[in-house]
Amino acid sequence: MATLLHVDSSPLGEASISRHLTKEFVQNWKAANPNGKVITRDLTSTSLKPITGEWVGSAYTPEDARTSAQRELLAPSDVLVAELEAADEYVFGVPMHNFAIPSVLKLWIDLIARVGKTFSYANGTPEGLLKGKKATFLIATGGNYDPSTSMAAYNFVEPYLRAVFGFLGVTELTFITAGGAAALNYGKVDRQTFLQPHVESVRAQFQAA
Numbered sequence: 735m736a737t738l739l740h741v742d743s744s745p746l747g748e749a750s751i752s753r754h755l756t757k758e759f760v761q762n763w764k765a766a767n768p769n770g771k772v773i774t775r776d777l778t779s780t781s782l783k784p785i786t787g788e789w790v791g792s793a794y795t796p797e798d799a800r801t802s803a804q805r806e807l808l809a810p811s812d813v814l815v816a817e818l819e820a821a822d823e824y825v826f827g828v829p830m831h832n833f834a835i836p837s838v839l840k841l842w843i844d845l846i847a848r849v850g851k852t853f854s855y856a857n858g859t860p861e862g863l864l865k866g867k868k869a870t871f872l873i874a875t876g877g878n879y880d881p882s883t884s885m886a887a888y889n890f891v892e893p894y895l896r897a898v899f900g901f902l903g904v905t906e907l908t909f910i911t912a913g914g915a916a917a918l919n920y921g922k923v924d925r926q927t928f929l930q931p932h933v934e935s936v937r938a939q940f941q942a943a
């Protein structure tokens with residue numbers, strides 16, 4: 735059965751641009767995969783604790799040597815990693831916050847980057863263990879960070895996500911960015927007009943498939 739993991743990270747609820755786009759993606763995915771399963775992970779309503787020294791020590795302790803306290807410490811991370819392993823495809827809603835990804839998404843990355851589970855150095859070189867997966871990132875930014883602009887160097891969202899997911903073995907990556915969302919706040923454009931081309935870009939992913 736095809737499985738999609740849908741991860742949202744915007745705190746803005748119904749007003750969120752990235753959430754609007756992931757919703758559109760999920761609707762199209764369901765239509766293309768009527769028997770498919772969607773796992774939903776909303777990072778704004780998931781309580782994730784920052785990693786600690788004990789957590790790192792537990793992750794680097796071989797599985798069969800872990801104490802029950804270490805296993806308990808890793809349990810929330812195990813749940814998130816299992817979701818990544820169970821899905822063939824991922825879609826992420828990513829708002830730009832302070833030129834980077836939201837802190838809840840960074841925290842999630844800290845919890846799913848697990849030695850021996852999602853990456854390995856067993857052969858002396860890094861190897862991503864999330865193989866054969868496909869990821870789509872639906873990003874919303876207030877400003878415009880197109881490569882041709884002087885602001886491009888301030889965009890740490892796409893380069894970071896490319897690096898992390900590539901490291902974890904996910905090489906089929908698609909990025910769709912709804913840039914310039916600040917125009918909505920200034921009343922320069924209405925929401926429907928702003929969203930339309932980005933909704934079309936999401937739909938096009940399914941037409942091309």
Ligand SMILES: Cc1cc2nc3c(=O)[nH]c(=O)nc-3n(C[C@H](O)[C@H](O)[C@H](O)COP(=O)(O)O)c2cc1C
Nearest residue numbers: 744750751752829830831832833874875876877915
């Ligand atoms: C806390 C916060 C920080 C932000 N930082 C930036 C930023 O550094 N650059 C930018 O272009 N827009 C920034 N924005 C604007 C958002 O990227 C924009 O509103 C976008 O639509 C957010 O995605 P969302 O609508 O899915 O939440 C920020 C918004 C918030 C709430």
